Amino acid sequence: xxxxSIDSLSSIQVLAMAPSGDPSAPGGGLMGFLPMILxxxxxxxxxxxxxxxxxxxxxxxxxALEKGxxxxxxxxxxxxxxxxxxxxxxVRIAENVKVEVAREAISAKID
Numbered sequence: 001x002x003x004x005s006i007d008s009l010s011s012i013q014v015l016a017m018a019p020s021g022d023p024s025a026p027g028g029g030l031m032g033f034l035p036m037i038l039x040x041x042x043x044x045x046x047x048x049x050x051x052x053x054x055x056x057x058x059x060x061x062x063x064a065l066e067k068g069x070x071x072x073x074x075x076x077x078x079x080x081x082x083x084x085x086x087x088x089x090x091v092r093i094a095e096n097v098k099v100e101v102a103r104e105a106i107s108a109k110i111d
Contacts, residue, residue: 061109065081065089066084067082069081071089071106071107071109072107072109072110073091073106073107074104074105074106077099078110079091079093085100087102088101088103
């Protein structure tokens with residue numbers, strides 16, 4: 001077995017305590033933010049972009065609704081649009097039963 005001298009141990013300790021890279025090197029700060037940037041990009045493509053696309057399709061469907069269209073509300077009530085007003089629809093849900101619902105309350109058009 002070989003025994004390490006005190007000089008070799010102190011040089012190993014000095015090397016272990018030395019900084020691993022030059023902090024003033026160009027691009028050093030960007031490399032620290034790279035994981036956060038990658039997480040944001042993944043978050044965007046997996047969550048935000050599909051939700052925005054779905055919202056645009058829903059808005060388009062609401063604008064295209066007209067009298068006679070069969071719809072489902074957010075509350076799960078099925079009915080037929082009998083009137084269109086500025087900010088709401090008049091929906092017939094049963095014989096002689098009409099309700100006014102907000103435009104945002106229509107969740108889907110039923111074919």
